[in-house]
Amino acid sequence: MSIVTVQLGQCGNQIGFEVFDALLSDSHSSQGLCSMRENEAYQASCKERFFSEEENGVPIARAVLVDMEPKVINQTLSKAAQSGQWKYGQHACFCQKQGSGNNWAYGYSVHGPRHEESIMNIIRKEVEKCDSFSGFFIIMSMAGGTGSGLGAFVTQNLEDQYSNSLKMNQIIWPYGTGEVIVQNYNSILTLSHLYRSSDALLLHENDAIHKICAKLMNIKQISFSDINQVLAHQLGSVFQPTYSAESSFHYRRNPLGIDRHVRPPLSGLPPLSKMSLNKDLHFNTSIANLVILRGKDVQSADVEGFKDPALYTSWLKPVNAFNVWKTQRAFSKYEKSAVLVSNSQFLVKPLDMIVGKAWNMFASKAYIHQYTKFGIEEEDFLDSFTSLEQVVASYCNL
Amino acid sequence: MLTRQLGYAVQKPSLYGNGDTQVHLRGLLTENLSLNLQTCLATAEACGSSVTYGSSLAERRCVEECRSGRGLASSRSRRRTTMTQSVVVQVGQCGNQIGCCFWDLALREHAAVNQKGIYDEAISSFFRNVDTRVVGDGGSISKGKICSLKARAVLIDMEEGVVNEILQGPLRDVFDTKQLITDISGSGNNWAVGHKVFGSLYQDQILEKFRKSAEHCDCLQCFFIIHSMGGGTGSGLGTFLLKVLEDEFPEVYRFVTSIYPSGEDDVITSPYNSILAMKELNEHADCVLPIDNQSLFDIISKIDLMVNSGKLGTTVKPKSLVTSSSGALKKRHKKPFDAMNNIVANLLLNLTSSARFEGSLNMDLNEISMNLVPFPQLHYLVSSLTPLYTLTDVNIPPRRLDQMFSDAFSKDHQLLRADPKHSLYLACALMVRGNVQISDLRRNIERLKPSLQFVSWNQEGWKTSLCSVPPVGHSHSLLALANNTCVKPTFMELKERFMRLYKKKAHLHHYLQVEGMEESCFTEAVSSLSALIQEYDQLDATKNMPVQDLPRLSIAM
Numbered sequence: 001m002s003i004v005t006v007q008l009g010q011c012g013n014q015i016g017f018e019v020f021d022a023l024l025s026d027s028h029s030s031q032g033l034c035s036m037r038e039n040e041a042y043q044a045s046c047k048e049r050f051f052s053e054e055e056n057g058v059p060i061a062r063a064v065l066v067d068m069e070p071k072v073i074n075q076t077l078s079k080a081a082q083s084g085q086w087k088y089g090q091h092a093c094f095c096q097k098q099g100s101g102n103n104w105a106y107g108y109s110v111h112g113p114r115h116e117e118s119i120m121n122i123i124r125k126e127v128e129k130c131d132s133f134s135g136f137f138i139i140m141s142m143a144g145g146t147g148s149g150l151g152a153f154v155t156q157n158l159e160d161q162y163s164n165s166l167k168m169n170q171i172i173w174p175y176g177t178g179e180v181i182v183q184n185y186n187s188i189l190t191l192s193h194l195y196r197s198s199d200a201l202l203l204h205e206n207d208a209i210h211k212i213c214a215k216l217m218n219i220k221q222i223s224f225s226d227i228n229q230v231l232a233h234q235l236g237s238v239f240q241p242t243y244s245a246e247s248s249f250h251y252r253r254n255p256l257g258i259d260r261h262v263r264p265p266l267s268g269l270p271p272l273s274k275m276s277l278n279k280d281l282h283f284n285t286s287i288a289n290l291v292i293l294r295g296k297d298v299q300s301a302d303v304e305g306f307k308d309p310a311l312y313t314s315w316l317k318p319v320n321a322f323n324v325w326k327t328q329r330a331f332s333k334y335e336k337s338a339v340l341v342s343n344s345q346f347l348v349k350p351l352d353m354i355v356g357k358a359w360n361m362f363a364s365k366a367y368i369h370q371y372t373k374f375g376i377e378e379e380d381f382l383d384s385f386t387s388l389e390q391v392v393a394s395y396c397n398l
Numbered sequence: 399m400l401t402r403q404l405g406y407a408v409q410k411p412s413l414y415g416n417g418d419t420q421v422h423l424r425g426l427l428t429e430n431l432s433l434n435l436q437t438c439l440a441t442a443e444a445c446g447s448s449v450t451y452g453s454s455l456a457e458r459r460c461v462e463e464c465r466s467g468r469g470l471a472s473s474r475s476r477r478r479t480t481m482t483q484s485v486v487v488q489v490g491q492c493g494n495q496i497g498c499c500f501w502d503l504a505l506r507e508h509a510a511v512n513q514k515g516i517y518d519e520a521i522s523s524f525f526r527n528v529d530t531r532v533v534g535d536g537g538s539i540s541k542g543k544i545c546s547l548k549a550r551a552v553l554i555d556m557e558e559g560v561v562n563e564i565l566q567g568p569l570r571d572v573f574d575t576k577q578l579i580t581d582i583s584g585s586g587n588n589w590a591v592g593h594k595v596f597g598s599l600y601q602d603q604i605l606e607k608f609r610k611s612a613e614h615c616d617c618l619q620c621f622f623i624i625h626s627m628g629g630g631t632g633s634g635l636g637t638f639l640l641k642v643l644e645d646e647f648p649e650v651y652r653f654v655t656s657i658y659p660s661g662e663d664d665v666i667t668s669p670y671n672s673i674l675a676m677k678e679l680n681e682h683a684d685c686v687l688p689i690d691n692q693s694l695f696d697i698i699s700k701i702d703l704m705v706n707s708g709k710l711g712t713t714v715k716p717k718s719l720v721t722s723s724s725g726a727l728k729k730r731h732k733k734p735f736d737a738m739n740n741i742v743a744n745l746l747l748n749l750t751s752s753a754r755f756e757g758s759l760n761m762d763l764n765e766i767s768m769n770l771v772p773f774p775q776l777h778y779l780v781s782s783l784t785p786l787y788t789l790t791d792v793n794i795p796p797r798r799l800d801q802m803f804s805d806a807f808s809k810d811h812q813l814l815r816a817d818p819k820h821s822l823y824l825a826c827a828l829m830v831r832g833n834v835q836i837s838d839l840r841r842n843i844e845r846l847k848p849s850l851q852f853v854s855w856n857q858e859g860w861k862t863s864l865c866s867v868p869p870v871g872h873s874h875s876l877l878a879l880a881n882n883t884c885v886k887p888t889f890m891e892l893k894e895r896f897m898r899l900y901k902k903k904a905h906l907h908h909y910l911q912v913e914g915m916e917e918s919c920f921t922e923a924v925s926s927l928s929a930l931i932q933e934y935d936q937l938d939a940t941k942n943m944p945v946q947d948l949p950r951l952s953i954a955m
Contacts, residue, residue, distance in 0.1 A: 097617040101764030178860035181769040222837035224758040364855040366772035
């Protein structure tokens with residue numbers, strides 16, 4: 001089963017490179033305590049999932065690189081080729097000369113329709129190369145113009161053309177103190193559109209990863225390269241094959257299927273009752289949690305703490321909301337590692353903040369002329385605000 | 399049909415009253431053209447309408463290409479993509495002198511970065527590669543070894559002195575004689591002569607030179623106009639051509655570097671010229687970088703003082719002054735303005751560095767306008783460049799690096815007499831070059847933020863970029879662009895000086911005797927400026943008010 005990755009914009013492409021690099025170097029790393037047979041199954045699964053084989057044996061990433069200006073893609077392609085271990089496909093890129101100017105409207109309304117056919121063609125070719133295609137992994141940022149605007153457009157197209165396949169968007173939440181002044185506008189437009197077309201949004205905040213680099217890793221002068229590598233490691237340990245005793249192909253569990261584990265139950269949400277004010281607010285209330293363990297002692301690991309009902313909303317039983325995947329094969333150089341993927345209220349505060357800032361700016365009409373110039377009107381903004389307020393309210397009511 | 403506001407096709411009712419609709423296409427010259435054009439043509443033909451189009455050469459060529467089915471609609475992902483190009487338009491004595499310094503420094507920068515002499519994308523943004531043995535137009539070479547570099551420039555002056563000197567100097571081979579427009583008599587420090595007389599006289603030639611330079615570009619993104627405000631040619635003709643550019647190339651950005659007259663300017667009529675020019679800048683420029691001579695002079699004096707005082711423990715690196723030029727210009731007798739012009743030249747290089755060179759957080763030219771211009775009329779950006787010089791110590795400790803950030807906000811480093819720290823920020827951009835990482839940038843923003851005041855709806859109004867390639871002679875540098883109400887005093891002073899003259903009708907007849915000039919030109923120009931000042935006033939009034947979060951949308955669940 002294979003996943004096709006779509007890397008969009010500077011952020012998406014820079015991160016995408018680090019992710020493939022991390023996946024392949026983990027695949028080559030020592031097997032730790034698991035048997036050689038297990039290791040080989042693991043490696044084969046990883047290879048099939050993320051790479052295709054070429055005649056001379058160099059794995060080619062199952063990826064499509066998209067950017068509206070050429071510098072980053074050129075760099076990304078050459079870095080991959082220089083590694084000698086893997087590379088990107090020759091015809092897997094789509095590039096233009098002039099970027100999106102941090103303008104969501106330009107990315108969505110101008111670049112999108114203009115280049116729709118070409119981009120979807122490249123994606124289709126990549127999908128056709130897969131024997132057993134499982135879904136899309138789309139890497140983008142919310143703050144800029146290409147990743148955010150064109151990313152939203154492409155995801156919508158993927159939903160139209162591949163409605164039966166899973167789509168997971170990896171979204172980078174910008175630093176709170178601006179990288180881009182209109183980042184809040186771009187973010188709310190992106191999120192509200194992705195809500196309608198994506199199956200799952202996996203979020204990473206630059207601020208949070210920055211803190212990890214500073215506090216946990218003690219890096220003195222943190223560069224984007226450091227940040228992207230930390231992120232790539234996290235994603236790698238989520239997406240590498242996990243052991244499942246269910247089928248004879250032990251490593252075929254679809255990581256994109258995480259979405260099924262962290263979605264609210266299909267039986268529908270219960271009627272709303274008044275929020276209990278006496279709730280213990282130590283943890284963000286979760287809808288669902290997934291723990292992925294790799295390495296030594298996974299079988300004996302104690303995950304009971306995750307089954308505490310206090311973690312979950314009152315209308316869910318922990319047995320339905322919590323899952324754990326255990327794999328003996330270690331990830332990268334870590335003897336033991338654990339990853340928690342969570343669908344919880346953690347996102348309420350950052351989302352609320354972004355919506356608030358965007359709303360304040362919108363009230364003064366600042367920068368709006370830059371968007372209306374390309375066909376995104378005030379009504380479109382209002383629609384986005386409405387959808388996101390609903391999301392915030394829904395999560396608050398857990 | 400054609401209702402989606404892409405701004406390129408305008409539906410006009412038929413002139414012949416027969417119910418047909420004519421689709422009129424205007425001002426299309428970029429890669430965007432083809433898809434819109436094809437859609438327009440297809441739609442028009444489907445409804446049985448006719449299609450008319452503008453008269454520019456590029457438009458006609460594009461329509462023909464589309465009709466013959468060779469449009470750009472199919473993507474050829476194997477084709478090597480290049481980045482965008484910019485054209486520099488230098489007008490008048492001041493504009494050309496600064497321009498000359500700019501090209502000198504640009505060559506030096508690219509020579510330092512491009513060791514192998516290959517014509518790469520970075521160079522192509524400002525230079526063409528030409529095989530000079532080929533006569534006529536066919537000599538352009540798009541890649542491979544550098545043969546002969548030609549500046550993407552148009553040089554305009556109504557006197558011959560400065561341009562002639564350039565053509566006899568060490569940069570003569572960089573300019574194509576076909577890129578020049580000169581006259582002999584000069585504009586007599588009279589905006590009206592520059593704008594009305596020479597404007598109409600040279601309009602066609604100017605248009606032709608612009609079209610030529612645009613045709614040499616694969617993807618033209620920006621015009622950089624360099625001029626002074628106080629004289630006649632730079633001020634009058636320089637602003638005349640803004641309208642020409644806007645009409646002919648509506649999608650190409652117009653960034654204007656304007657030298658404002660200082661208080662002790664020796665041109666008496668400079669307030670008239672400046673204010674008449676400002677109306678044009680208000681209406682036809684995308685972005686203006688106002689600079690004044692006094693600030694440049696103060697910066698030079700400061701550098702001289704520091705270098706000569708011996709207070710610094712170590713010596714200053716020889717080529718590291720922001721005022722120094724390359725070897726080429728050193729040989730001849732240095733004019734007093736050279737050092738000042740070099741600062742402005744460095745400003746333009748740093749502004750475009752993140753678009754030309756790689757970095758971990760790129761910033762293209764279209765992002766400058768997008769992030770720094772919240773309302774179309776408020777497009778004046780105050781700039782500051784640091785450091786002004788580098789000490790020989792190459793391993794700069796973080797404390798020194800932080801000093802670079804602090805300096806960027808001090809009023810001594812601004813290229814205009816302005817104090818952004820004590821006024822209100824609408825938006826701020828920090829463009830960093832060299833070995834600086836995201837954590838350095840963030841640390842300094844956090845450190846400096848509390849002492850700066852941002853408008854209530856843009857409390858986090860920072861735009862940042864990191865370019866890996868430092869300027870020549872430095873290990874790192876910072877260009878700060880501020881959209882800040884601190885420009886207001888400059889405009890108000892200018893208005894005052896204007897009113898002092900205008901009330902007495904001093905020298906007015908020199909202007910009114912020019913055909914096309916009336917008193918209304920003056921009164922309109924002043925009201926345009928007054929309206930702008932008022933906008934800044936209204937923003938300043940919000941300065942010390944507490945920031946309140948507005949009530950949000952309430953959702954029924």
